[in-house]
Amino acid sequence: MLAPSTALRAEWRPLTGLDTVIDAWADLTRRAAEPNVFYEPAFALNAASTFGRGVGAILVWSADGELVGLFPLRRTRRPLPVLTGWTHPFAPLGTPLVDRDVLEPTIAAALDYVAAESHLPKLMMFPLMCCDGPVGAALDGALASRNGRSCLFAAHTRPLLSPAGNPGYADTWLSGTRRREYARKRRQLSGDGALASEIESSPDGVARILTDFFALEARGWKGRAGTAATQHSDVERFIAGAVLGLAQQGKIIAARLLRDGTPIAAILVLCSGHGAWGWKVAYDEAFARGSPGVLLLLDVSEHLIANPDIAWTDSCTAPGQPVFGSFWRERRAVADRLIAVTPQAPFGLACRLETWRRGFETMARQTRDRLRAVTAKAK
Numbered sequence: 001m002l003a004p005s006t007a008l009r010a011e012w013r014p015l016t017g018l019d020t021v022i023d024a025w026a027d028l029t030r031r032a033a034e035p036n037v038f039y040e041p042a043f044a045l046n047a048a049s050t051f052g053r054g055v056g057a058i059l060v061w062s063a064d065g066e067l068v069g070l071f072p073l074r075r076t077r078r079p080l081p082v083l084t085g086w087t088h089p090f091a092p093l094g095t096p097l098v099d100r101d102v103l104e105p106t107i108a109a110a111l112d113y114v115a116a117e118s119h120l121p122k123l124m125m126f127p128l129m130c131c132d133g134p135v136g137a138a139l140d141g142a143l144a145s146r147n148g149r150s151c152l153f154a155a156h157t158r159p160l161l162s163p164a165g166n167p168g169y170a171d172t173w174l175s176g177t178r179r180r181e182y183a184r185k186r187r188q189l190s191g192d193g194a195l196a197s198e199i200e201s202s203p204d205g206v207a208r209i210l211t212d213f214f215a216l217e218a219r220g221w222k223g224r225a226g227t228a229a230t231q232h233s234d235v236e237r238f239i240a241g242a243v244l245g246l247a248q249q250g251k252i253i254a255a256r257l258l259r260d261g262t263p264i265a266a267i268l269v270l271c272s273g274h275g276a277w278g279w280k281v282a283y284d285e286a287f288a289r290g291s292p293g294v295l296l297l298l299d300v301s302e303h304l305i306a307n308p309d310i311a312w313t314d315s316c317t318a319p320g321q322p323v324f325g326s327f328w329r330e331r332r333a334v335a336d337r338l339i340a341v342t343p344q345a346p347f348g349l350a351c352r353l354e355t356w357r358r359g360f361e362t363m364a365r366q367t368r369d370r371l372r373a374v375t376a377k378a379k
Helices: 015-031 041-051 100-116 134-145 176-190 203-219 221-225 233-248 285-290 292-306 347-378
Strands: 009-014 055-061 067-077 081-085 123-130 149-161 195-200 252-259 262-272 275-283 312-314 330-340
Touching: 009 015, 009 100, 015 041, 015 055, 015 067, 041 233, 055 100, 067 100, 100 134, 123 134, 134 149, 134 330, 149 292, 149 347, 176 195, 176 285, 176 292, 195 203, 195 292, 203 221, 203 233, 203 252, 203 262, 203 275, 233 252, 233 262, 252 292, 262 292, 275 285, 275 292, 285 292, 312 330, 330 347
Parallel strands: 081 123, 275 312
Antiparallel strands: 009 055, 055 067, 067 081, 123 330, 149 312, 149 330, 195 252, 252 262, 262 275
């Protein structure tokens, strides 16, 4: 087993050039200490043309040519120059892929590379990184050994479905009161028709449900707002490529709820390693009172709990979104993590500027929302 970071070699490559190391990259995803489906080759390479402008990655290699670390990053100004982990609206997790057997040496090698390259900023931001996972702990150790510093921003928790190690979880995860409530909703929604859930992992089955998802999303509020995937060809192409690419590897769980054979809800769950992510939900708003999305989510939850290969499912939700949190009882802490790679980096100034920048963005967003509310009321 490798020990010092000097036994490792790091390099920078553009995201669009990573298709040349796709086999080594795919192998790393199977050894990652913390899986991240958004950094899987099938997902990331399909996202590259739409969301990957200026993105590259620090690759860390072992002496025998094995890829042991992949850190997707882009240069940003916040307003100081910062090397920032790659996330985007469809990828809400910035934890890098690091081989579980050489965690701290790999992270140390990546930090050494940043410190040594004069053209790279000495400040790094890892957005939406798990706070209590092994990668964060190894990053703490690597920073401590080099007198580096770190600070968390926007810390919050996301609902998590985590049945691993609890044999009675399937019987207790949802209270009897909730079960009766949702059974009543199911009867009301079915009416005189037949209500059925379909859950697919085969490429053909996933493709059918993806088509339903696109149609449901376009007919809903996203379609009215102009943000549905089918209204933006690049986004639709990215989603289709990523979903179908992952489906070829058995890394998608797609589900739909049918009423008299007509789809009224669809859910896409992405999988990597022992984890899963509740990625996308769409439903027919004509049946909103019957909560078709929630009913389908309950069926998918039961399926995930029964799957021995999935230890947990991350809801991917932003703060304030209540649906998952009402019955997924565990929580995952995530935060944006700013670090100083060298003691000379202007860490204190960067923290102050980041605090002011986020405060200004919050005020601007609140002002915008108030203006929209006033405008809507005037109409």
